Amino acid sequence: MFESTRTRRSVVLSTSTLALTALAGCSGSSGGGGEDDGGSGGSGGGSTDTESDGGGSGGTPSFDGWMENVGNYDGVADETGSSEVTVAVGASGNGGNFTFDPAAIRVSTGTTIVWEWTGQGAQHNVAAEGGGFESDLSSEEGYTFEHTFSEAGTYKYVCTPHRTLGMKGAVVVE
Numbered sequence: 001m002f003e004s005t006r007t008r009r010s011v012v013l014s015t016s017t018l019a020l021t022a023l024a025g026c027s028g029s030s031g032g033g034g035e036d037d038g039g040s041g042g043s044g045g046g047s048t049d050t051e052s053d054g055g056g057s058g059g060t061p062s063f064d065g066w067m068e069n070v071g072n073y074d075g076v077a078d079e080t081g082s083s084e085v086t087v088a089v090g091a092s093g094n095g096g097n098f099t100f101d102p103a104a105i106r107v108s109t110g111t112t113i114v115w116e117w118t119g120q121g122a123q124h125n126v127a128a129e130g131g132g133f134e135s136d137l138s139s140e141e142g143y144t145f146e147h148t149f150s151e152a153g154t155y156k157y158v159c160t161p162h163r164t165l166g167m168k169g170a171v172v173v174e
């Protein structure tokens, strides 16, 4: 038997005021972009952008000035997708062999970075700002120290003896 009773739903519209909290704001519209200097003498054009837009994390992080005095800093080396990446300790730069190379590197979560000492530039170490990882001091060629980055974030580190020379580095984990 079919029940042909039409249930009539009396929809009671409760006139409760929907308190819509405005979720606007905070969508970081990057303000202070390029100011055009009017009339610069026209050698423009041709920016060869060879960056492959992989993870959508375009743009170079500023590191809050962290890399400012790092002589060999030349952008962020993209090593995302690699499970292990080597960074040289005691590469050329900063007035001697006082750099990490590459100074800044972008990796995927779970990547192990192996710092490998060149043996140049006296004793170096690898010490995270605020702790997290720290190697011993060594001047031995082929000495290594490694750390696996299991959480996304930006990690800054230094060589303690040569920090003021600009022997600093950064790891962007995404």
Ligand SMILES: [Cu+2]
Binding pocket: 098, 123, 124, 125, 159, 160, 161, 162, 167
């Ligand atoms: Cu050093």
